[in-house]
Amino acid sequence: MMDSKDFVYPSQEVMDYATVKSYDDLYHESIKNREGFWAEEAKRLEWYKPWDKVLDDSNHPFYKWFTGGKTNIIQNAIDRHLKTANRNKLAFIWEGEPGDLKTYSYHALNREVCEFANILKAMGVHKGDIVTIYMPQIPEQIFAMLACAKIGAAHSVVYGGFSHEALAERINAANSRVVITADGGFRRGKPTRLKDIVNKAMELSPTMEVCITVKRTGEEVYMENDRDYWYHDLKALPIASHKCETEQMDAEDMLFLLYTSGSTGKPKGLVHTHGGYSVYTSATHRMVFDIKPEDRWWCAADPGWITGHSYMVYGPLINGSTIFMYEGAPNHPYPDRWWRMIDKYGITVLYTSPTAIRGLMRYGESWVNRHDISSLRLLGSVGEPINPEAWRWYHEVVGKKKCPIMDTWWQTETGGFVITPLPVTPLKPGSATKPFFGHEVGVVDEQGNDVAANEVGALVIKNPWPGMARTIMGDDNRYNETYWSKFEKQKYYHAGDSARKDEDGYFWIIGRSDDVIKVSGYRLGTAEIESAAVSHSDVAEAAAIALPHELKGSGIHLYVILKAGLTGSKELAKELLDHVAKVMGPIARPEEVIFADSLPKTRSGKIMRRVLKARALGEDEGDLSTLDD
Ligand code: WT7
Numbered sequence: 001m002m003d004s005k006d007f008v009y010p011s012q013e014v015m016d017y018a019t020v021k022s023y024d025d026l027y028h029e030s031i032k033n034r035e036g037f038w039a040e041e042a043k044r045l046e047w048y049k050p051w052d053k054v055l056d057d058s059n060h061p062f063y064k065w066f067t068g069g070k071t072n073i074i075q076n077a078i079d080r081h082l083k084t085a086n087r088n089k090l091a092f093i094w095e096g097e098p099g100d101l102k103t104y105s106y107h108a109l110n111r112e113v114c115e116f117a118n119i120l121k122a123m124g125v126h127k128g129d130i131v132t133i134y135m136p137q138i139p140e141q142i143f144a145m146l147a148c149a150k151i152g153a154a155h156s157v158v159y160g161g162f163s164h165e166a167l168a169e170r171i172n173a174a175n176s177r178v179v180i181t182a183d184g185g186f187r188r189g190k191p192t193r194l195k196d197i198v199n200k201a202m203e204l205s206p207t208m209e210v211c212i213t214v215k216r217t218g219e220e221v222y223m224e225n226d227r228d229y230w231y232h233d234l235k236a237l238p239i240a241s242h243k244c245e246t247e248q249m250d251a252e253d254m255l256f257l258l259y260t261s262g263s264t265g266k267p268k269g270l271v272h273t274h275g276g277y278s279v280y281t282s283a284t285h286r287m288v289f290d291i292k293p294e295d296r297w298w299c300a301a302d303p304g305w306i307t308g309h310s311y312m313v314y315g316p317l318i319n320g321s322t323i324f325m326y327e328g329a330p331n332h333p334y335p336d337r338w339w340r341m342i343d344k345y346g347i348t349v350l351y352t353s354p355t356a357i358r359g360l361m362r363y364g365e366s367w368v369n370r371h372d373i374s375s376l377r378l379l380g381s382v383g384e385p386i387n388p389e390a391w392r393w394y395h396e397v398v399g400k401k402k403c404p405i406m407d408t409w410w411q412t413e414t415g416g417f418v419i420t421p422l423p424v425t426p427l428k429p430g431s432a433t434k435p436f437f438g439h440e441v442g443v444v445d446e447q448g449n450d451v452a453a454n455e456v457g458a459l460v461i462k463n464p465w466p467g468m469a470r471t472i473m474g475d476d477n478r479y480n481e482t483y484w485s486k487f488e489k490q491k492y493y494h495a496g497d498s499a500r501k502d503e504d505g506y507f508w509i510i511g512r513s514d515d516v517i518k519v520s521g522y523r524l525g526t527a528e529i530e531s532a533a534v535s536h537s538d539v540a541e542a543a544a545i546a547l548p549h550e551l552k553g554s555g556i557h558l559y560v561i562l563k564a565g566l567t568g569s570k571e572l573a574k575e576l577l578d579h580v581a582k583v584m585g586p587i588a589r590p591e592e593v594i595f596a597d598s599l600p601k602t603r604s605g606k607i608m609r610r611v612l613k614a615r616a617l618g619e620d621e622g623d624l625s626t627l628d629d
Contacts, residue, residue, distance in 0.1 A: 007426040008395070010404050017377075018424045019290050023434065030437035037438050038065070038466055041283040042275075045318070046080050047071045048248045051275070055464060060491055061484040062471065063464040065276035069251040073278045074150045077317035078113060079246055081106040090322045093296070093345055094139050097186035097328025102139055106320075109146075112139070114244035115235055116147035122239040123210050123229075125178055127152035127247055130257055132176040134158045134167055134198055136185020137327045140214040140231065141303050142313055144180045149255055149274075152247035156257040156269070159304030159522075160185070162585040164197045166267075168204035170259050173269060174473070175207050180231075182214040183221045188329045191217035202227075251275025257473050258306055260412040261525035262482060263515040269473035270412055272309075277415050278318060280467025284416040284436060285315030288406055289349050289378055290423050296345060296375075298324040300338070300352040305522075306412040307382055310467075311351060315416070330356065335363035336370060343371040350398070351380030351406075355520040357390045357398075358551050365397040373398070378423060380406040383521025384553045385509050391429040407432045409509055411495065412523070413483065415467030419507045431506045438465055443501045448487040451500075456510060459499040460492035468493070511554075515609065517546040518554055522587050526609060529590070532583035533558055536576055538566050543599050543607045544590070547616055555591040559599060559612060568595030603628040 010018075020026060030037040035054040042051070052068030081087060092104040104112065125131060131148050133155050135141040141157075148155040156174045158167050171179060179202070184192040195213055199222055202208045213221065214231040223230070234240060255274045259267040285291060297316050301307035316323045324345055330338050338360065342350065360367075379399050386394075386407055395405055409419035409432035419441055421433040435441040442450050443457040451457040472479040486494040498513040512518065515526040526544040533542035541561040549555035560576060562568060573593040581589035600611040603626060614621045 007428060008404075009426050010424050011402060013402070014404060014423050017290070018422070020287060020422055021424060023422055023425055027435075027437055031440060034438050034463060038279060042066060042069075042279045042466075045071070045076045045278060045282065048075065051251060057464060061480055061493075062476070063468065064252050064470075065273075065464075065466040066251040066279070069275055070248050071251060071275055071278065072149065072152070072246045072249045073255055073274050073314060073318070074113070074146060074246045076278055076282070077146065077149075077314060078106060078110050081320050082110055086320045089293075089320065091317065092139065092142070092323055092325070094325045095327065095341060096138070097189070097326075097332055104139070109143075111242040112143045113146045113150055114242045115240040116140075116143045117150045117244045118239055118241050119212070119231075119234045120147055120153065120178070121151055121244075122234070123178055123212070125151065125153050128254075129153045129178070130156050130174040130176050132156050132158060132167075132171050132174060132179045134160060134162075134179060134181045134194065134201075135214070136160050136182055136187075136192060136194060136216060137302060137325060138182060138185060138214065138216050139325070140180075140182065142325070145256075145303065145309075145313060150244060150246050152249055152253065154254045154256050156259070157304050157309070158259065159302060159585075160192070160194060161304075161587050163583055164200035165204070165583055166585055167197060168201040170267065170269075171201060171205045171208060173259075173267070174257055177207055178210045178212070179208060180212045180214075182216045183219050184217040186217065186328050188332050191219050193219065193221075195221040249274045252470070256309065258309065258412055260306075261516055261523045261528060263525065263527065265525065265527040265531050267525075267528070268475075268478065268482070270469040271471050271473050272415055272467070272469055276466030276468070277310075277314070280416045280465060281310045281315035282318035284420075284467070285311055286319050288408065288417055288420050288422060288436070289351070289380065291316070291319050291321055291349075293320065295321055295348045296324060297321045298326075298342070298347045298350050299380075300326065300350065300356060301382075306415070307351075310416050330360060331363070334367070335360065336367040339368045339371040339373055342373045342376060346375040347373075348375055349378045349380065350376060351382065353383040353521040354381055354386040354390050355383065355551065355553055357381070357386070357394050361390060361393045361397075362551070365393075368397050374400070376403050378406065379403045380408060382408045382410070384518050385511065386430060388429055395429070405429075409507065413469045413495075414461075414465070415469065418461060418465075419509075428504075428506055431502075431508050433506050435507075439463060441507065442492070443499050443507070444487065444492070448490045448492060453503045454500055456498055456500045458486075458513065459495040459497040459507075459509070460487055460490075461495065462490070462492050517544065517556060519546075519549075519556060519587060520552045524556070524584075524588055528584060529556060529558070529580060529588055532580045532588065533560060533576060535583060536579045538562055538572065539576070540564075541599060543609055543612060545609050545613045545616065547591070547613070549591065556588065557616065558590040558593045559596045560593055561596055561599065568593075601628050602626045
């Protein structure tokens, strides 16, 4: 472990290039006049009608930003660029796994989005509707999101790795009438079969009426009359005009809904807005990565997660960047695929996860070194704490010691970066460093008091910010309960992570303190995993815990009590692993199943996962006073 005193300083070259040369001055200003800071940022964007009030905090915790303002995120992500030289700039470069290539200027992107928007309108999608998107990483996934936004419909993107049950649950919760999908995508040389999964999900969904399918793999798929439409067929009809007015939205209108896991079984649909989210994602992206017109930006995430929404699609497009997207596996056909593409397209900033870095690191540096990746000037990391070995490899082998690493801490709920360095920030490997402008972040004890330097506590955000989720769809109470009730008196946002702040004011994220497990950076709830396990007919009870995993950060370990009279076997263990992976999706596949006779519980019947974890790790079991013998 590196000592927390070991700074890694930016080079003179990085300092000379930087737009923001000093963090401290701007930070203090942004805290002294938070609303003024965000108003300045909002003024960089175009509005149909300016806002009356920057922040309406009259109904805590339901904050509103830029109230009275009218905009649409598309006004800034596309329309504004059509009036400038950006019109002919590349907005989007895409490479498919088989090696096919597509590029779109802002002009071309606009045509695609308008056509898609008109098709959605023709399918009866109205302002305020929620459209579910379940797609592989192909250009139409991004067009679909932008098309929804353009006509004022909200999108709910469901990650393409989720099972049909998980998809159906999300379609039903959002009351979606329309789902957009593809026949499949390419992954490790093989076509995936997404449309089959959508077909099964639709059988479980009473609200589904229309499914639009993009042809990608050309595999045979089942299509039903009057329900299923090929996208290319619709595109050939006169309804798919390439001219479409952008719908003028209230700043606070919903832009999208994104489901994420929490402590209970039901996934939470977090609501983000047109106005505040536009301001927040573009400001954070521009300042943290010091985005300039010549950049080629690669956020190697899936648009199915918040990282993809904020920093693959919306933030970069608002900033007029050229974004890059790749469809498939990082090691296909060889482990140099990423480095080859960075070389080929001249990528300048790579933003990815510690899991991806560890995965590529495993193949050794010779795969990196056979390509010229000197176009890179900055690197980024997100999703989980980055371990020192991965940090060093990323810094030395990928960044050749000249690219600072922006380790950005944030969440689906925050909409964008909250704790993050700037390129000029002296780094400490493994620390996300300091709060972004406008933020006061703390580490507190159970009562909400700041703990001393280097002590572990709960991570809180002490102020509202424009990119914050507004609520959990249809459940204001749960929103209040989950994030705002623990430190109600102080009005702090409770992030659910434990952390410490060192003597230099640098934040070190330790991990989730609730029943959320991060597997390869993906967020899964123990309750969801457990309910998937007990849906197997042999299982009476289950408990899921996270243990350290070399590649994934954490892996799931599943304790199972079988129904009376049954005994565990290797075959049954394998069957249960497959079952959980089938019910939830392959990312939720546990590492192992452990058959148990009983589980440690509190007297009120709650499973004490921390006791299981301590026992598995051979650590002290801590306070057992609430344990029911
Ligand atoms: C959780 C949020 C934010 C986009 C991707 C994940 C963990 C996130 C970091 C980081 C340490 C991190 C936290 C957080 N996390 N970034 N840089 N260092 N931990 O979004 O799925 O909503 O998960 O990811 O535990 O609470 P998410």
